[in-house]
Amino acid sequence: MIGKRLVVLGLEAMCKVMWGFPPTIIALIVDQMGAPRAIGWFVANMPRYLISTALLGPIRAHMACLVTSLRNGCVYCAHGHVYALELLYLRDHGRLFPIDASALDDWFGLDTRTLRRKLNVALAAAGLHTEVLWADRMVALADGSQQPVDGNEARIVHLMRMASTMNKIAISAGVRPEEAQDPVNKNAAVKARHAMLRAAASM
Numbered sequence: 001m002i003g004k005r006l007v008v009l010g011l012e013a014m015c016k017v018m019w020g021f022p023p024t025i026i027a028l029i030v031d032q033m034g035a036p037r038a039i040g041w042f043v044a045n046m047p048r049y050l051i052s053t054a055l056l057g058p059i060r061a062h063m064a065c066l067v068t069s070l071r072n073g074c075v076y077c078a079h080g081h082v083y084a085l086e087l088l089y090l091r092d093h094g095r096l097f098p099i100d101a102s103a104l105d106d107w108f109g110l111d112t113r114t115l116r117r118k119l120n121v122a123l124a125a126a127g128l129h130t131e132v133l134w135a136d137r138m139v140a141l142a143d144g145s146q147q148p149v150d151g152n153e154a155r156i157v158h159l160m161r162m163a164s165t166m167n168k169i170a171i172s173a174g175v176r177p178e179e180a181q182d183p184v185n186k187n188a189a190v191k192a193r194h195a196m197l198r199a200a201a202s203m
Contacts (some may be wrong), residue, residue: 007035011042020186021179025076025166028173045162052155058088058182060134063119064156065163067138070115073108074167079177087184089126090194096201098122101177112143 008030012022030038053061062081069077082101089097099107099122107118119135140146141157148154179185 004030004035007038011038014046018183019179019181020183023080023181024175024178025170025173028169028175029166032169032172041165045158048155048158049162052159056152056155058184059085059128059131060156061159062088062182063131063135064138064159067115067119067135067142068160068163069167070104070107070110071142072164072167072171074163074170075104075108076170076175076177077163077167078104078107080179080181083177084180084182084184087180087187087190087194088182090197091184091187091190093127096194096197098125100198102198112139112145115139 008027011026011030015026016022029041033041049061056064062084066078066081066085069081079101082097082099082104085099086097086101089095107115110118116136116139119139120132123129123131123135137146137153138156138160141148141153142160148157184190
């Protein structure tokens, strides 16, 4: 039988190649699922996650995981996905994203209507008007008021299921927020500029 430690090291190495850091939650997933089941979960889900992110685009993929994490009250995952959105947006647009990963307290425990409205306001302020429509669909898919009607919505639902699994594990362990769960996390220049702009904005 493959030892848990070996599986953790292998999965952490995979994440470090993708995102530039080994997420704490990897060891928690392996500990809770056991090594064989954890391997099976990653084999079944990670390739589809990467394909969905490529087809939907990273902004939309992180938004789907963010909606789920906010609804589930997972600070760890919500932070990781918002921070990724912040870095991607700064890289592509040269300015700060309206949602601050370090200030998410007011985003948890919201009813569906309020969450939708807050997302719409933030995305519109960012100039991401197409994503406003997608945010509405994501919230509807998350609360079950809408079922997926095409391949892209099916991909979003799968991302949400993955996020929900990680949410449960992160919440039960009380793990603290870390870095961005995206390849942009490896961009030291973007991260440094983000830190500088956030510090200036808080003064």
